[in-house]
Amino acid sequence: MKDLEKLNFDEKLEKLKKLKEERDAVILAHYYVNEDIQAIADYIGDSFFLAQKATELKKRTIVMAGVYFMGESVKILNPGKTVSMPDIGADCPMAHMISVEKIKEMREKYEDLAVVTYINSTAEIKAYSDICVTSSNAAKIVNKLKEKNIFFVPDKNLGNYIKKSLPNKNVILNDGCCPVHDEIDVNDVRAYKGKVKILAHPECRKEILDLADFIGSTKAIIKESGKYDDVLVVTEEGIFTELKKKYPNINLRKLKKEAICNDMKKLTVDKVIRAIKNNENQVEVDKEISKRALIPLKRMLELGA
């Protein structure tokens, strides 16, 4: 597709429309991808919404505009479909911050243990887990589990938030985190305390969550923002695309040093078009791992709904 770069946005949109029909394809996108991709997506959402939506779609091809674990989850939930990614190299570093060996070690140590895995993880880790969660349902799901000991992986910040919310559980943390959220400067947030409503993602460090008026997933933050006139949104900057569209009259404040996920930003509209046209960057998951990983993902969809 030599001339793709020369087309303007409307021409690309037209091309995409035809290609989607030809390939029977649908585009899912996360709130952190670039604005133009959010504009061409059929559905935009947080990790839970995207996983759930993927199970409801009738299309033969699903293009997951996000990072690799998102495409992998869609493929595990839809093994018979073609799942493509605009950029297969867009990966979430936190997904690799826990090992199967560590999980096995913890299972030996505790008899009454549930391994609760954040969806930001590899298929292999999911295969060794009891249940998956996302930031929108983690506390709700953990609270429903019969086990008292919870090994929460890979995110220590989300894990710590759950630990604080559920004192009845013994939540054991793993030393992993999202580098983008973990690096947000607490002073940047403190400057707004008491002046505007502070809404933060639970992947942020404890000092930041302690300052927040509301803690939730990207989707929950967007919904909550609608209740106020002036908000500081503490998460990856891509969320502002939807916030600005939905609430043109709200004073939406950004961090002084914006949080940017370079992996989400690797995606472009041209890469989305190529993925559909050439059936490029297809996600493949080992059959055995996929079968095992489907169990905790399905449990999440049941308990998290």
Ligand code: 13P
């Ligand atoms: P959400 O599920 O809240 O959209 O978060 C996904 C993610 O990767 C946050 O960094």
Ligand code: SF4
């Ligand atoms: Fe992973 Fe953080 Fe990027 Fe989300 S923002 S995809 S957790 S690196």
